Amino acid sequence: MKQLVMENRNKIASQIRGYLEKNSEAKFIHRLQVILMYANSEDKSCDSLGAMFGNSPRSISNWIKKVNQTGHIESLRSKPPSGRPSRLMRFQKEEIKKVLREDPEKRGMQGKQWNGRNLSSYISQHYGIALKVRSCQRLIHELTAIK
Secondary structure: OOOOOOOOHHHHHHHHHHHHHHOHHHHHHHHHHHHHHHHHOOOOOHHHHHHHHOOOHHHHHHHHHHHHHHOOHHHHOOOOOOOOOOOOOHHHHHHHHHHOOOOHHHHOOOOOOOOHHHHHHHHHHHHOOOOOHHHHHHHHHHHHOOO
């Protein structure tokens, strides 16, 4: 049988990650799936599952510890976040982080380096999200800070 080829692999993976980030029930189901794979396979480690599902091994380890401590899977549900939700999803921030490494002119923006004004314009054009210049300045600082 001929092996299937997925077209637009990165775009589809990005859409799935975005859905998982927005939907708390999807996050819960994702965590259950990872825990189930860990429980049913003796050769799977937190590292291998993390690589497979795009999670950190530490997160998977924490999920397993949480289930062990509480004795039930409901402990894997996300608690409602405090504060105002970000207008940009995590995968969008990761994409923007990559864009910030390039010259703005490569992305059709004016200037030799990224600033709040041209990043605000880029985000508006690319994602359809209006962010103020000051918010974009904070975002630049957040995404380019050495961690």
